[in-house]
Amino acid sequence: MSFDTARFENPAGLSPIVAGCWRMADWGLDAAERVRWIEGALALGVSAFDHADLYGDYRVEALFGDALAAAPGLRDRLQLVTKCGIRLVSAQRPAHRVKSYDTSRAHVTASVEESLRSLRTDRIDLLLIHRPDALMNPADLARTFEDLKAAGKVLQVGVSNHSPSQLALLQRFHPLAAHQIEFSPLQPCALDDGTLDQCLALGIRPMAWSPLGGGRLFAQDDAAAARVRKVLTELAARHGASPTTLAYAWILRHPAAPLPITGSGRIERLRDAVDALSLELPAEDWYAVLEAARGVPVP
Numbered sequence: 001m002s003f004d005t006a007r008f009e010n011p012a013g014l015s016p017i018v019a020g021c022w023r024m025a026d027w028g029l030d031a032a033e034r035v036r037w038i039e040g041a042l043a044l045g046v047s048a049f050d051h052a053d054l055y056g057d058y059r060v061e062a063l064f065g066d067a068l069a070a071a072p073g074l075r076d077r078l079q080l081v082t083k084c085g086i087r088l089v090s091a092q093r094p095a096h097r098v099k100s101y102d103t104s105r106a107h108v109t110a111s112v113e114e115s116l117r118s119l120r121t122d123r124i125d126l127l128l129i130h131r132p133d134a135l136m137n138p139a140d141l142a143r144t145f146e147d148l149k150a151a152g153k154v155l156q157v158g159v160s161n162h163s164p165s166q167l168a169l170l171q172r173f174h175p176l177a178a179h180q181i182e183f184s185p186l187q188p189c190a191l192d193d194g195t196l197d198q199c200l201a202l203g204i205r206p207m208a209w210s211p212l213g214g215g216r217l218f219a220q221d222d223a224a225a226a227r228v229r230k231v232l233t234e235l236a237a238r239h240g241a242s243p244t245t246l247a248y249a250w251i252l253r254h255p256a257a258p259l260p261i262t263g264s265g266r267i268e269r270l271r272d273a274v275d276a277l278s279l280e281l282p283a284e285d286w287y288a289v290l291e292a293a294r295g296v297p298v299p
């Protein structure tokens with residue numbers, strides 16, 4: 001499968017489909033199998049891999065890093081995205097007494113150093129602040145970003161799950177390359193709350209997590225999912241694609257060109273997402289899915 005990368009040019013330099021590694025600890029893959037999964041993704045043109053320091057109870061980055069150590073030539077063929085800023089209560093982090101958010105210079109710098117060690121790399125292509133921190137000092141965080149970039153440890157920075165006002169505040173102090181948000185046919189709120197409008201206005205590339213609703217799209221006891229699935233199935237037959245591919249195509253159709261983040265360790269699921277790159281939904285088809293998602297006609 002090939003695609004027009006110019007159509008999906010973005011400041012962070014990521015592939016138009018991103019392979020999510022959140023559940024890697026649950027996939028039961030040994031290091032060699034993880035290498036094969038990474039190579040399979042690269043063969044499809046999926047070169048960006050999404051992490052967070054806390055994924056898999058602070059274990060996933062190291063699992064991925066072990067694969068990179070087993071096949072050192074892979075690192076220069078891919079982009080690594082990771083997130084920090086959440087202090088999760090965990091046996092792996094005994095100093096954390098309560099779940100909290102921390103964007104202090106000390107925490108962000110220490111998190112980046114730990115991610116570099118775990119991922120067995122000398123650089124992070126895109127670092128995101130995982131959740132909004134009510135105590136964030138934007139000037140201090142901007143200086144932290146500048147120092148990490150000057151040291152070559154981080155190439156680009158962005159945020160995740162921020163409101164438009166929270167993003168705008170940090171953007172005043174440091175340019176952001178990406179905003180990772182929940183966006184799917186089952187979670188279209190970013191269309192209405194200003195998030196995607198802001199991304200377009202500022203030239204910030206959105207990344208869409210849970211593009212299939214975290215599996216909810218296939219739930220049999222979910223009325224909204226059933227409505228959306230029915231429309232996607234009808235459109236899939238018309239376009240000669242799978243309903244899953246149609247769900248990804250719906251996300252990609254927005255002019256902000258979001259980067260969907262997959263969540264599966266199965267290469268065929270990545271292929272469903274990549275197939276969507278060559279399928280542009282007509283506007284009426286796109287609105288038919290939105291109508292099903294909301295359960296009422298558009299106003």
